[in-house]
Amino acid sequence: AQSVAQPEDQVNVAEGNPLTVKCTYSVSGNPYLFWYVQYPNRGLQFLLKYITGDNLVKGSYGFEAEFNKSQTSFHLKKPSALVSDSALYFCAVRDGGGGSYIPTFGRGTSLIVHP
């Protein structure tokens, strides 16, 4: 079984400050981890993924995420937030050990960046 948790429904940050959106996961095998962003009334956009290799993954729009195996976390980060980063963020996990290739999505975290 696989699951993912996004413990915060909403994250508020001031423009220019660093941001973190949290994600923890549970899988039986090796985790394949993903972050997506959704703007209002739009489809999800892929931001970045971790499959293997370096624990720090860099993605689109200046976002990065750090894979932490011991804490089973994959938090999304950005050094300096922009108002335009305000959106809904989804973490997803898939078990890379075989079986289903269907990912499980978290419930989403609403990021609000204040001017």
Add this chain to the structure above:
Amino acid sequence: SQTIHQWPATLVQPVGSPLSLECTVEGTSNPNLYWYRQAAGRGLQLLFYSVGIGQISSEVPQNLSASRPQDRQFILSSKKLLLSDSGFYLCAWSGGPRNNEQFFGPGTRLTVL
């Protein structure tokens, strides 16, 4: 490059009417295809997925059905809509298992009255 299309963008339908939402993918072959529903509460619910023409897997028993008549075409249907079918419907595709990320269409906003 690959693109994914969904139509219509918005739809208002009466209870009991039929439904047909279409999704097409360009620029790739033999994609895995998915239908999701996103309720107002934000979470994504996987409805159907397909690994090939005519191959449909249903995740949740419901009032909906899906078909894949062509390699890059995925259709979501209902014979009689319910109020609870309202939501934001998203189609997505992904490559084979080694190319894991999904790419989503723009979505269809369905309101059942």
